[in-house]
Amino acid sequence: MSNETTNDAVLALDAKPEKKEAMGIFFWFCLAWIGLNVLVAVFANVLPVADPVNIDFNHYSVLSPPNWSHWFGTDGNSRDIFSRVVWGARSSLYVSISANLIGFVIGGSAGMYSAYRRGKIDLLLSSVSLVFIAFPALIAVIAVLSFWQPGSEIKVIIVLGLTSIPIVYRVIRAATLSAANQDYILAAKVQGATDRRILLRELLPNVAPTGLSFLMLGIASIIGVQGTLAFLGIQQGDAPNWGEMINESRSSLDQSPWLAIFPSIALVLLILSLNFVGDRFRARFDVTEVKI
Amino acid sequence: MTKYLLRRVAAFSTIIVLVSMGSFFLIHLLPGNVAVQIAGIGATPEYTAWLYKHLGLDQPIYVQYYHWLIPVLHGDLGTSPISRVPVVSTIGNALPIDVGLSVMSQILALGVAIPLAMRSARKPNSIFDRVVTSSSFTLLAVPSFVAIVLLDLVFVTWLHLDLLGPGNFNPVVDSPWMSLLQWRNILAMLLGSVTLALGSVVVYYRVMRGVMIGTMQEEFVTVARSKGISRRRILWRHVFRSSTIPLLGVISISIGGLVAGGFVVESLLGLPGLGLQLIIAVTTKDYVLVQGITLVISVIVVACNFFLDFLYAFIDPRIARE
Numbered sequence: 001m002s003n004e005t006t007n008d009a010v011l012a013l014d015a016k017p018e019k020k021e022a023m024g025i026f027f028w029f030c031l032a033w034i035g036l037n038v039l040v041a042v043f044a045n046v047l048p049v050a051d052p053v054n055i056d057f058n059h060y061s062v063l064s065p066p067n068w069s070h071w072f073g074t075d076g077n078s079r080d081i082f083s084r085v086v087w088g089a090r091s092s093l094y095v096s097i098s099a100n101l102i103g104f105v106i107g108g109s110a111g112m113y114s115a116y117r118r119g120k121i122d123l124l125l126s127s128v129s130l131v132f133i134a135f136p137a138l139i140a141v142i143a144v145l146s147f148w149q150p151g152s153e154i155k156v157i158i159v160l161g162l163t164s165i166p167i168v169y170r171v172i173r174a175a176t177l178s179a180a181n182q183d184y185i186l187a188a189k190v191q192g193a194t195d196r197r198i199l200l201r202e203l204l205p206n207v208a209p210t211g212l213s214f215l216m217l218g219i220a221s222i223i224g225v226q227g228t229l230a231f232l233g234i235q236q237g238d239a240p241n242w243g244e245m246i247n248e249s250r251s252s253l254d255q256s257p258w259l260a261i262f263p264s265i266a267l268v269l270l271i272l273s274l275n276f277v278g279d280r281f282r283a284r285f286d287v288t289e290v291k292i
Numbered sequence: 293m294t295k296y297l298l299r300r301v302a303a304f305s306t307i308i309v310l311v312s313m314g315s316f317f318l319i320h321l322l323p324g325n326v327a328v329q330i331a332g333i334g335a336t337p338e339y340t341a342w343l344y345k346h347l348g349l350d351q352p353i354y355v356q357y358y359h360w361l362i363p364v365l366h367g368d369l370g371t372s373p374i375s376r377v378p379v380v381s382t383i384g385n386a387l388p389i390d391v392g393l394s395v396m397s398q399i400l401a402l403g404v405a406i407p408l409a410m411r412s413a414r415k416p417n418s419i420f421d422r423v424v425t426s427s428s429f430t431l432l433a434v435p436s437f438v439a440i441v442l443l444d445l446v447f448v449t450w451l452h453l454d455l456l457g458p459g460n461f462n463p464v465v466d467s468p469w470m471s472l473l474q475w476r477n478i479l480a481m482l483l484g485s486v487t488l489a490l491g492s493v494v495v496y497y498r499v500m501r502g503v504m505i506g507t508m509q510e511e512f513v514t515v516a517r518s519k520g521i522s523r524r525r526i527l528w529r530h531v532f533r534s535s536t537i538p539l540l541g542v543i544s545i546s547i548g549g550l551v552a553g554g555f556v557v558e559s560l561l562g563l564p565g566l567g568l569q570l571i572i573a574v575t576t577k578d579y580v581l582v583q584g585i586t587l588v589i590s591v592i593v594v595a596c597n598f599f600l601d602f603l604y605a606f607i608d609p610r611i612a613r614e
Contacts (some may be wrong), residue, residue, distance in 0.1 A: 131307055136593045138552045139570075140318060143586050146574035147319050224435040228552065231437040232559060232571060246441055250560070253441075254449045261445075264438045270434035 027280050030273035032186045037270055042092040050241045058202040063256045073258040074112040075248065081259065085266050091241045092270065095157055096222035100168075100215055102161025107168030108211060114169075115176035116199060126173070129166040138225070142234060148161035151235045160222055167219070175210040179203055209285030216278025218270045227267055242267045304598045311594060312364070315587040316357050318577050330373060330577050347373060360583070369584035374576050379584035382569060385468045387588075389461075389565035392472040393481055393557070394550050397488035398543075405493045409500030410527060415587060416505050425501070428494045436553035440487045440560050447483060455479045459562045484557035491553055492546045499542045503535040537608050544600040547593055 040047065040189075055078050066073045072081035114122035141159050145151045148159075179185070180203065188202050229235040230243030242263040249259030327344035330334075335343075344350060348359060363370065369379035412421040448457035460480035464471040471477050508531055509514065516526050555567035562568070566585055573581035 131310055135307075135311055135314060136548055136551050137553070137589055138548075139586050140314065142570065142574060143582055145313070146582065147349055147577070147579065197463070220433070225552075227435055228437050228556060232555060234574070243437065246438065250441065251445075253445050257445055257449070258443050264442060267435070267438060268430075268433050271435070272430060275429070275433055289504050 023280055030276045033269060033273045037089045038093060040086050041093045044087050044090045049083035049086055052079060052083045053238055066258055072262040075259055076252060081262055084245060087240040088242040088263060091239045092223045095153055095226045096219045096280035098157045099161040099164060099222050100218045103168040105217060107165035108172045111169040111172030112176045112203060112207060115173045120170050129169045132166040145234050152237055156226060156229060156235045160225060171214050171229055172207060172211060175207045176203055184214040185213030199209060213278045216274045222273035223271055300598060300601060307594055308591060311590045315583050316360055319583060320353055331413060337361060341412055370580045372578050372581045374578040379581055383584060383588055386564055386566045386569045388468045389563050390554055393485050393488060396481060396485035400485060401492035401496055405496035405500060409497050409504060412501045413504035428497050431490060431494045436487050436491060437556040439490055440557050443483050443487060447597035456483050460561060461563050481563060484561050484563060487557050488550055488553045492547045495542055495546050499538060500535060503538045504531050507531045507535050540600055541605050544597045547596050551589060551593060
């Protein structure tokens with residue numbers, strides 16, 4: 001993803017490992033916010049919120065501003081915005097976590113393997129990944145999804161997951177390379193450890209922190225991309241989605257700005273928290289450059 | 293240097309070939325019949341079958357690719373089966389808008405990012421630096437579709453600056469580049485270029501700040517200071533100049549963001565650029581236009597990246613030697 005590379009390159013600038021210091025109150029706030037979003041996403045269907053999709057004809061109130069019964073107001077179909085924002089967390093997290101899982105399982109294992117093995121396979125995979133990174137991914141995503149209709153969540157997950165593979169590959173490969181040159185890997189080899197054991201027991205634990213921080217940034221960036229797709233009407237479906245809500249709000253911005261404001265705040269806060277936590281993780285666990 | 297250039301050109305040609313295949317095969321390998329989608333829901337089977345043959349979709353895929361590629365090499369991207377307009381002329385009319393948006397946004401972004409970065413780098417960790425750096429972190433979390441809707445809400449809906457709002461762009465017939473020179477059109481593109489600039493400002497500010505703080509610790513800066521050169525002069529002549537090189541490397545990163553943001557701002561503001569044309573082509577199932585636009589945008593992005601690579605290696609020859 002182009003977004004992913006941008007964020008990554010920019011955030012990398014802050015990654016100067018400092019001496020161990022407290023994570024800071026803002027870090028815990030961000031972590032709590034992510035936790036809250038995950039909880040709400042998992043339990044959206046059992047939470048005592050209004051129906052996000054179907055219209056409640058008993059309490060019909062179109063475009064009512066925020067009030068005590070509808071905290072975030074209602075939309076043009078009399079649906080409760082608070083409930084739709086809560087359900088939107090489910091859609092965003094479901095799509096972005098699943099897409100990243102595809103990227104990390106395929107790209108991550110390929111990256112570790114080629115960094116450990118080097119040689120021809122590394123050369124081949126690395127050149128292929130560079131070609132794919134040069135291609136503007138969002139164009140490919142839009143072109144594919146437009147002719148693979150209807151653009152349901154599962155298709156978005158597959159396409160975004162596949163497009164994230166080359167970048168995950170490169171990050172994990174770089175992280176593995178620096179770990180693979182350490183003496184303990186040599187020691188394990190001398191002791192006769194199998195490749196499988198070295199990859200899983202020696203390298204994986206050392207690559208995992210970098211992977212985890214990059215996963216946070218990856219989830220954040222896919223949330224943004226999925227929002228863009230929904231905003232452009234390329235991802236469709238019944239499930240409420242922040243991007244789609246912001247898109248729908250455009251027709252009545254003058255009368256009902258809350259339709260745009262609440263999903264925007266939810267989206268930005270979640271992306272911000274993920275970026276911040278991922279960045280802090282990286283600063284804390286990045287032992288590759290300065291500390292060694 | 294020559295060897296480096298040759299290697300880059302070889303890589304560039306390979307990527308362009310792969311991009312052309314990508315633009316073509318992406319759509320053709322997908323499940324579902326393009327003819328059925330173009331014909332629409334109420335079409336008779338006979339019509340769909342005729343359309344299928346007429347569009348050449350019954351031929352093997354590599355034959356179709358060949359029939360598409362040869363005219364493409366001569367600058368003919370085909371004719372849209374929906375609107376019957378040559379793809380090249382649609383793209384020719386749309387491209388100036390994207391160029392205009394990108395240029396405006398980059399001028400804005402550099403104009404804001406460089407002074408802020410210099411101010412921050414002069415006293416790292418000062419209140420000014422902290423405020424700007426953390427705001428830039430926050431800005432990084434705002435996707436362009438959120439930014440444009442909020443800008444639209446504030447400036448058009450609340451402040452009633454209607455000329456900035458959607459639908460004010462009037463292309464000049466027959467000379468699309470001329471439309472960029474009209475005040476009305478520049479105003480219509482303003483919110484869009486601000487949105488695109490927001491994404492780039494963050495990148496440029498953070499890179500410039502980081503690099504300049506690093507440069508300030510170099511020995512030649514200490515020497516310059518011990519000679520009694522004023523802070524201001526050191527900042528401009530010694531630190532700023534050498535810090536602009538890494539900036540080139542980042543501009544290529546932000547091109548990807550410009551493309552993505554372009555779709556969003558064009559579709560919201562009704563600017564008839566490539567992004568909006570692609571969205572229209574997608575909704576009307578105009579696969580010939582989708583292929584053409586995909587190819588053109590990809591080639592432009594790849595070419596820009598390679599051009600910046602060249603420039604980078606030209607200014608800093610150490611890169612070519614690696």
